[in-house]
Amino acid sequence: MLINAIILGGLYALMGIGFSLQWGISGIINLSYGGMVILGSYISLEFFNFFHIDPFISMIMSGAILFVIGVIVYRGLLQPFLKGGIVFTLILTFAVRLIVENILLKVWSANYRTIRLAYAGSNFQFGDAYVPLTKFLTFIVAGILIYLTYIFMMNTKTGKGIQAVALDKEGAQAVGIDVEKMYMINFALGTALAGLTGSLWASIYAFSPHLLGPIVGKVFIIAILGGLGNIWGAAAGGLLLGFAETAGATFLGSQWQEAIGMVIMVCVLLWRPYGLMGKKFFG
Numbered sequence: 001m002l003i004n005a006i007i008l009g010g011l012y013a014l015m016g017i018g019f020s021l022q023w024g025i026s027g028i029i030n031l032s033y034g035g036m037v038i039l040g041s042y043i044s045l046e047f048f049n050f051f052h053i054d055p056f057i058s059m060i061m062s063g064a065i066l067f068v069i070g071v072i073v074y075r076g077l078l079q080p081f082l083k084g085g086i087v088f089t090l091i092l093t094f095a096v097r098l099i100v101e102n103i104l105l106k107v108w109s110a111n112y113r114t115i116r117l118a119y120a121g122s123n124f125q126f127g128d129a130y131v132p133l134t135k136f137l138t139f140i141v142a143g144i145l146i147y148l149t150y151i152f153m154m155n156t157k158t159g160k161g162i163q164a165v166a167l168d169k170e171g172a173q174a175v176g177i178d179v180e181k182m183y184m185i186n187f188a189l190g191t192a193l194a195g196l197t198g199s200l201w202a203s204i205y206a207f208s209p210h211l212l213g214p215i216v217g218k219v220f221i222i223a224i225l226g227g228l229g230n231i232w233g234a235a236a237g238g239l240l241l242g243f244a245e246t247a248g249a250t251f252l253g254s255q256w257q258e259a260i261g262m263v264i265m266v267c268v269l270l271w272r273p274y275g276l277m278g279k280k281f282f283g
Helices: 002-024 033-051 055-084 086-108 133-155 157-167 169-174 179-204 209-226 231-251 254-271
Strands: 123-126 129-132
Touching: 002 033, 002 129, 002 133, 002 179, 002 209, 002 231, 033 055, 033 086, 033 179, 033 209, 055 086, 055 133, 055 179, 086 209, 123 133, 129 133, 133 157, 133 179, 133 231, 157 169, 157 179, 169 179, 209 231, 209 254, 231 254
Parallel strands: none
Antiparallel strands: 123 129
């Protein structure tokens, strides 16, 4: 149970970081985020079916394609209407979700799909437990991607620009930083992380357009648990949710799996309304 919780939590952590950055820095609660995750899964499925490319490799293409989609959605749909307020962006991202969901249903149907890797049945022993190789690789790759995201934000000019905009928008404008460009890159980065997560998800779990809603619910909880715009906070929130869901399914039954995450979120909000590691920006 502990090993499964850690592995699931690692995937949740990566999935939650993109959503947390979009909400905490760009100020957009992206209700289409679940659609971007599952779209990443289907992209890897097609690369596997037509070119026999492993999801751990095709995730690069998924991330790149979703980054471009993120730029298009932000520039063409969200940016012109951001002054309308958060309710307006909620309506717009929900519309994007409906569009993506219907495209997925039209192209791939509502059936659950899986990617059957040749080494999917391989495992290794860790103590008294046997760890599936694909799940272990997923956890390792997710951890590497989280760290690379942190390095990008802390050690690159663009990442520092995003930090500056998150901390003080007017001050960033005063020193010549293109605020709208930073918001666009941040939103596109979050969308790319969704695509990367989708590819990793496809390597170990079945996926379908029916998962769009539950995924949005999970990333919402993760973002609130960790603190908006906080990379390590979102990672901690993902691990906590992974542990909570796995323990809940083990001891209380799978019917309580979703409810436990909500209960923990409410408790954290009552105790620390800004999240476990929440700050004004993610640094």
